[in-house]
Amino acid sequence: MIGRNIFLFAVGAVLMSQVPSLLGLTDISEPVKTTQATAPSAPPSPARLAAISADDRGHFNAVFRINGRPVDGMIDTGASLVALNESTARRIGIAGSRLQFKHQVSTANGKTEAAHVVLDEVELQGVRVRQVDAFVLRDTALSSTLVGMSFLKKLKSFRVDRGTLKLSQ
Template identity: 40%
Template sequence: MALSTGTRALLSEALSWTAAAAMIAVVAAHYTEIRDFALQTLSSSQNNVTQITDARSVPGSSPYGYVELRADTQGHYNSDIEINGRTVHAMVDTGATMVAMSYEDAEHAGIFLSPSNFTHRVNTANGVARVAPVTLDRVRLGSIEVRDVRAAVAERGRLNGTLLGMSFLGRISRLEMRDGVLVLQD
């Protein structure tokens, strides 16, 4: 039995939001660990950002569209990124379907939402949460920039920080982890 175009589009959208719900559920289930991790690694992530900036500021030291991030002591990759030209701290998460932003980070990036924008409900370990689907004009990590990136913004206080997920990572040509270094190339 063939499905109509509308039915296929609806199923595709439902699958996308189910994946987003699963991602938010995992984050909610590990909220305390993520919060503690963020507090412990804030200073080490500042060092990672400095390394990226230093590598790009020396002509010829790093090709355009190439970024290396070092893992922190727990094996996570953190960096400041730019969303719509505004700096936001993020954890790189290859297990996240899309970029997931906290309400507070979204506001900092110039994305202002009203309660009516939170149109999708997701089940998390902490109960039902609502998210607002958005498209980010521009996301930049070091010298890598991706435009028109799908993302979800969690309601105020429901997500602590931003996850740089596959809606960004899946659009670059190279993503490789080796010896505690994450290599990304445009």
């Protein structure tokens, strides 16, 4: 469970422009799953891939589906979790009355309070991840959705190749 740790939400483009190798060399693998020798093996499922081209400022923006609803978001490797504002959270079905703003976080705009939630599903171009940790911040603290490491670390890999962010599941 997430304690009262301070989570940094930095602008993804700044991190990517200063440390491009972070994305270019990142490969996050799932733990190896073992099966009994006598168990029949199913054919491997086809890999799901997504690609996002960088915009003119070097940001990786896309329309994600969060809990089944479209949400404009930006990939942010400096964010520990996916970060949503209250308005977006309400629009995707997270009731404001359920939110407990008890976590102190630092953002690019300063310190604020956040509520921890678990998103049922985050999807981009067929790449789908379930049970994704996220923070909801006040509308005044966050204007857009940041898709952070709680989504990315559940992928097989992600990397930047010639200005395109490639995600693999």
